Amino acid sequence: MIDIRPFATLGHANHGWLNARHHFSFANYHDPQRMNWGPIRVWNDDEIAAQSGFPPHPHRDMEIITYVRKGAITHEDSMGNKGRTGAGDVQVMSAGRGVMHAEYNLEDEQTTLFQIWIETAKPGVEPGWGQMPFPKDERDGAFQVLASGDPDDGALTFHADGEVLGATLKAGNSLTYESKPGRYLYLVPSAPIRINGKDAQGRDGIAIKDEGQLTIEALDEDVELVLVDAA
Template sequence: MENNNEQINKYVLHKAATRGHANHGWLESYHTFSFANYHNPERMNFGVLRVLNDDRVSEGMGFGKHPHDNMEIISIPLDGDLEHQDSMGNVTVIKNGDIQVMSAGTGIFHSEYNKNKDQLVKFLQIWVYPNQKNVTPRYDQITLNLEDRHNKLQQILSPNSEDEGVWIYQDAWFHIGKFDKDFSTSYRLKKKGNGVYAFVLNGDFTIGGIELNHRDGLGIWDTNSFSIQANSEGAEILLMEVPMQL
């Protein structure tokens, strides 16, 4: 699609209701891109962003041990507590305010469980193609200061281990912002040729003249910067800047 707004030349809009949906009873998942039994040839990826799953895991349930390789896997908990175990010996719990990353590299196994008996777990599972293959698998998680995203964009991921947030083997930068109603800001891309996939966690936004609502996604490319305005109180958004070339 083309847009006459001077800040956005090219974009793709994915409304929340158009996502793939799977309900396994214990797991309800919405897929922005093709995943498992949801296959849409027009929605395979956005650049190196391969998977964006919006998952709800029932009380006491979870994903059994399963393998991955040569993928950067990012988990962002939104509600509840998710227990992680993996073949590297990590046993941890992640909750809202944390971000977890695994470089699967030559191969790992991991499991994820909701250990609470009285609360759903809601989290985003994100896969990014790496720029290096067959690296030694690694795991990291950090707890972020949620105040650092109030009316600003808090960096939560980058390519640099010395920078803010976690890091991955890719020229990608993720930010989360939570804004008061009518607050506006802009995002300037870090690397020429990258695109940004914006995903609304809560509330309503206008980005470069395009209206977005709860769980809508907007992929933007061929631009250097774009405007962001919150149209509701406590509106929260995730921005994922990624290379557009696989």
């Protein structure tokens, strides 16, 4: 199953400083057909104006992954953590039994990012936060694990059975990915691709299940791919 969800059909909220597209029901956007995809609960495509951001607010029992596409985001939380995550890099916050955090764009340019929430497998644990750089040349033509539930794979760690992966493809090139039965995959490309013979546009959402091998081809432009594979 490959369900392509065009960018134009996503939920939309423009707050001036924040222009957000919602792949799943979120805040004032509600679509009973798009509540989640397996344990993937939120995928927001956010554009955050320069010198603005999300003031302190609480979370609990959710794994929150931020993938910065352009610009940078600066994180602060009630655990005392503070850090800046730049384009192509990732931060993970395990909200655990409860945490307050803020996310600010302190840059002089717009920041664009994906914020992804995965339902936790370990409610009530100690909250945590981490970030890591991921040079894009190390994922040219193949998926690289950026964050996962495996504490030993060298990536950022969260408390769920899943992986967040990134890849880049040059125009005309392709890659393959093995999809295991029963898992829920969600893919967002930055530019047009063809996946197992189906065409998708940049920033479309692609929900995938029980497909076996995926063949992803970049069409007329270089493309950046972000994929969540979870159960």
